[in-house]
Every structure is written in structure tokens, then in C-alpha cells.
Amino acid sequence: MTVNRRNILNDINARDQFLQGVTLLDQEFPGVSAQDVLNFLAANVPHMSIRGINQQLSTYDLFVLWHVVAMSIPLQVGNAAHNGPIFLPWHRLYMIRLEQELQRVLNDTNFGLPYWDWAADGELPTSQQLTTDLWTDDYLGEARGDVTQGQVNSVRVRLFNDFQNSLISINPRPISRRAGIDVRRLPNKDEVDVAVQQDEYDVPLWNSNVVSHRNILEGWLNGPALHNRVHVWVGGDMSPGSSPNDPVFFLNHCNVDRIWEAWMMNNARNYRPVVGEGPDGHRIDDFMVAILGESLRPQDVLDPTQWYQYDELDVAN
């Protein structure tokens, strides 16, 4: 079934369902403890570890864990989720799986993840970017400090990324933000336009230095830009590898995916590296790191219309 992904600021129903669904996933405990995670890491990713309190983890926490695990697996170029061509397909797979879990807890197979068109907010004067509806109690709550008001005030952070690319199981606490402090402004439409105008999805050396759609959209050139800049602008729990702790992570990545989709529509759904070129773990036929649900390859997700479509693909000027 193809669901519609809509702008969270234009669709109150999508907003309420998303925030309710996140809260439900954060309150659902499927029987996995921090100790189970330590055993799991020892068996699968032995250079990673977890320490801290032994507690039951929610389904939402396991998505946080999945992100940290993927970014903690170094490849020849970047890691299994960032700093290379795999960045966009891996996050597409990841969000498809979250969308499916939200559909389950909401009991609504028509639910589609909403996106935050941050480049539209980036057109506002800097001082107004902190005070849009998104940062009110009806939406995500406070832009700075602990999120203790609004629809996600009960969401708790239980896993946190530590110094050495591992995890700490912490006493549950609210989400924390420090928006507009590390960088003052959000990306704007002109910057999105540069990403959309690129002819190549990615090019050798496939890393954080190349000029390509993927690398500009990820935000390394003149960085932090675009995707990276949104993480840095929100700050707080959006900074470390455990950034999915803040539901704004998914609104950001849904918009990043929308920009990729706009590029794909104009570029014959091209992807590189194809079979036999480029670094391991980034090729079109490499299986991506998956913990919750079946793994897929980039070639399986290049056309997402079996899962979802966007209401609007006019992403730049």
C-alpha cells in the first residue's frame, strides 16, 4: 500500500498521529533489556559495548540502538549509514521500518511519516526560526532545554551515545535540545537547490569531500550544511549518534528523503556505486545493516512507491 507523506506544518492529523505513535512506541516494552543488548553486541558487533543501568528498553529505543550500531560499523569509506553513498538508502530503509511500526501501534495502515520542510523555515529571519509552530506544545515542544511540555513530553531517553562509540543505558530522562546555539540558522532553499541541481548521485572517492547530490545533501561541503546543519541547529540529543532519541530526527530525515526523491524523479533513479565499483557496503547490491526487520539493498529502495509517496516534491525555489 502506498501511503502519503505530508508536511507536518500543513496536516494536523499527520502531526497528531506521528506524535501519538512515537509515544506509543516509547511506551511499548517488547522484552529486551540493556543486558540483552550487551549480549547482542558481544555476539555481533564486538567492538561496541553498552554500560549503565539494566532496564527494559522500548521499541523506540531499539530504533535508537539500530542507528548507533549502523554508524559504529566503519567501512572502507564512512560507516554503514553515513559519510558515503549508503547514507540515503540506509536512512530510507530505516524510516520505512519505523513507519511500519507506527502504522502497527496506530492501527492505521494509511499512516505516512510527516516531514519538516526546514528549508522553508530557513527562509525566515534567524530570530523567527526558533519560534515557528513546530517548537510549540502542539508540535514538538521546547526548542531549548528539556522537553517537558507538549505531545512528546512523556518520551524518555534511555540510551545515549558515549565517548567511544558505544552506549550508556541511563536513568530515563526527557529529550533535550539547544536549538540555534551551535549554528544560528537553518539551511535555506538556495542551498537545497544546489543539491537538487547536481548531475551525479555520487562519484569517486565516494567520501565526505566529493561534489555530488548525496554529499551536498548529507551536508559535508561547506558544512555543516543541509542534513548535518539541521542536526547541529537542533543540538542536544540531536548531536550524538543516538540522535533518533529526538523525534525531530525522523522529520528531518523524511525531508532529506523527499529532497532525494525530487532529485531521483529528474535523474532516472540513478544510483552509484553500481555492481563492481566503489567501496564495500555502499554498492547498489550490498545488503544494508538491519536489526529490526528484513534487510534490503539500495536497489530495493530506489523506487519507494510501493511504500509511500510525497504530497509535494517542489523542494527548492
Added chain:
Amino acid sequence: MKKQSAYLKKLTNPFRSGKIKLPEFHHGHHGRGVTSKRIAEHRGRQIEVHTTYKFFVDGKPLKMHAEVMDDGKVHCHTLPQYSFTSAIKMLKRVVNIMSIEQPVNELKKPKKKSHHAGGHHDS
């Protein structure tokens, strides 16, 4: 309810079975980040710059993946969206963000030593 519970059991099975399928190349290389290698071509010659970092906080070594980008900025996987004009600035930020939460450790390392095919330690 029963259906949900069976679904969740299946979804989280990797945490009970102990294994997920990771392609072989996803294992190992975890010491790689200590040395960063930059490669470029100039006038038909290949240039390589290898940069090795040793990080310490309070005298204790820090195992942290870091790399230098072509523009000289430093990046670490711990802060996946950030790049810094110096490694000192990067470590200051890591300390700021990460040093807040240090609960008592209640978790016990598994006794059985795991073997993972294809993995290797290169540090």
C-alpha cells in the same frame, strides 16, 4: 493482543537468538579510524596523507574514530554531523556532550567468548 505479542517476539528475535546477519565486510576495521588517510591526484601523481591520532581524556586513552577531511577539518563518528577546525575543539565538544551521563554500571559482560567469522582487529 496475542497477535501483537507474537509479532514483537519475532521483531526482537535477534536479541534472543544472539545473531544477526551482517555481511563479512561489516566486521573488523574498527581500529581504522585512528589513522586517517587522504588521497588526491596532482599533476598525474598520487598524493597520500596519513594522520594518526591518539586521544586522551584525564590521561585515559580514548578509542574514537576520527578522520581528516580534504579541507583539513576533523570529524569523528561520535558526533556524526559535526566537523571541526581542530582536533582539540573536537575533543572539547565530545567532553561537553558526553560527560553528563555516567550511571553505575549494572551490566555484566557475557562469559562466553564470541567468535565472529571474518572479523579482525587491525589496531
